[in-house]
Amino acid sequence: MRTKQPFQFLVLIVALALTLAACGSSSTDTTAASGSSDTTAASGSTDTTAASGTTDTTVHQDMASQVEVFSWWTGGGEAAGLEAMIKVFAAEYPNIEFVNSAVAGGAGTNARAVLASRLQANDPPDSWQGHAGQELIGTYVAADQIEPLNFLYDQEGWLDVMPETLIPLISKDGNIYSVPVNIHRSNVLWANPKVLADAGVEMPTTLDEFFTALDTLKASGMEAPLAMGEQWTSMHLFESIMLASMGPDGWEGLWNGSVAWDSPEVTQGLEDFAKILGYTNSDASALAWQDAGQLVLDGTAAFNIMGDWQEGFFREVGSVPGTDYVWAATPGTEGNFQFLSDSFVLAKNAPNRDAAVAWLTVAGSNAGQDAFNPVKGSIPARNDADRSLYGEYLLSAMDDWASNRVVGSLTHGVVANDSWKSEIDTAIGLFLLDRDVASFQTALVAAQEASG
């Protein structure tokens, strides 16, 4: 037995080498095959399908191919919104086959892992979904995987219909890298009007008023007047409070390097955050964001700070805006719209570049955005949408979007890249345990050094 081992080992090595060689060659085969597939589609001959229903849109018959779009929109309003937008796309480009490569999994965790491995294997989809801002730029621009889209913004006139303060947040070195299809607002304070009336509390507009209101509610016997959920929702609270405490210039300065993380303004912000945490529920770590919203509806808590998808949840459970819940900008952030957005990019070396550009044109068009957003429960990135399609809250958000200063969200990928965000997440997680502001600030400084 022992004497035969060297020979067996040799056989194994040879076999292993053969296997690896086979793997290598097969992957080149597949890329060649996918590259050639777009030439096989027939040129436009029939215009029977979708062209009939459209009156105001141009129908492009000249392009014949397919476009593969990658996203994590597989359920609920997101998937329905995507379907609606695909319909608009099919009407305008009847000869481009839309390949919907959506990968299921909450918040795109699985999808992004799949996308990362496809990009590492040099097999990119034509276009994919990502949070607008540094989450896209830090990951995909840094890895040289997506193309700048300035030409499309110029060609379609999007710079005129999207807020001026939005553009720098989705650009790097003057290059715009994605097309935002929807806008959500992160700095929203949701409240239960009955609870506020019973305690004689007005909707607060500054941080000081907010603290007074929370104290009053606590004195009236409410254990935790501010509802919070699991760890990421505390990062969400963090970004709202930091914006309130530091103001929009201070907040933006943290991310563009003009404000140091060890400055006294940051210390003040962290202390405000620490103070706010004192009013939150002790079982936060066990609650999802919907559960935290439910506490407000039930009157167990008075307030919740959460993005405006919370309104979608409130409507879903049958609550009525104005009577069951009211909203305002997070106290101290009036006049600022802390946004996040799902957006689509153009892959570098996209197998079907023209078709991908066509898709992005639809994604940024009024027709595309008005198809998607009323279904998803968000507002369009454009200022010229059809207002009759949107509900009471969304209309108020649209007014603010058009008039407010736009600043970015941290939790949802606008201001920091993934590495930086995950280091801040760890720092917040540790802070929730020890509530030590000094070491929290040290950790945040270290987070910037590691990835900022």
Added chain:
Amino acid sequence: MTVESPETKSVSGRRKLFRMEHWWGVLWVLPSILAVMVFVYGFIGWTARVAVSAWKGLLPDYTFVGADNFVGLASDPRFHIDVRNTAIFTVVFILGCLAIGLGLAILLDKGIRAEGFYRSLFLFPMAISFIVTGVVWRWLMNPAQGDRLSGLNLLFDKVGLDFLINKWYATPTWGIAAVALPAVWQMSGYTMALYLAGLRAVPESLREAARVDGASELQLYRRVIMPLLWPVTLSAVIILGHISLKIFDLIIALAGKQVALDVPATYMWTTTFDGFFFGRGAAIGMVLLVSVAVLVVPYLWFTLRQDRA
């Protein structure tokens, strides 16, 4: 395998035949050997390489940075919490499983009626994945207080055991011990099966001899049976120990992503795939591999030596 009679075959012919069979055997196991070489040892090697690299971001960066990633972990407060959590989890999990498993085994060994029924009943939780266990126990151990009581806390409230109401996994510092409870529930039946097999192997004559010598039941178990069960206990500790070092799915299903209940495997996942710190993630993976190896390798070595003897 056929046995040739020595009279009909020459020695060299027999050797040839044996060699042919031998090569057939090698051929049959070759695919799995190859798969193991590539997908286990190959990837261990690759992970080790990534662990000493500066890879951060989407695309690989194999710049050699020595032990930097490991040094970083040693001073990383989150990793300290991971190690502490793993230690608490392991102690609660192993002691819980051993105590409950042994207790159930002894009771079953007493010749209870419908033993087969109870045996399956206690073993069944093992058939469930940790994800399902995590989701169910997340509801059972709902930490909400006051008028939002639910799950076990509500049960305690209804039957008047109010003093038992607690915050379960939301308890500061010791929350991870509560996370170990579902794991104990799931694996104590398996431990029972191990002990039961051990108990059945203890000859009746030994028990009788001890009783004749005037040993009480307690003395019988402490002085005679437990020492005989020592190898079973060792096996159980090894098997349970490596489960608890690698625990991931239960934590994710029960606690989600939160630093308070973080363990090395969840940190490895979040830092690698959320933060793109591939080098650090690989370093955590290597630490996990070594810690499991420290537990398992000596055990394998002893077992193999015993088998040969």
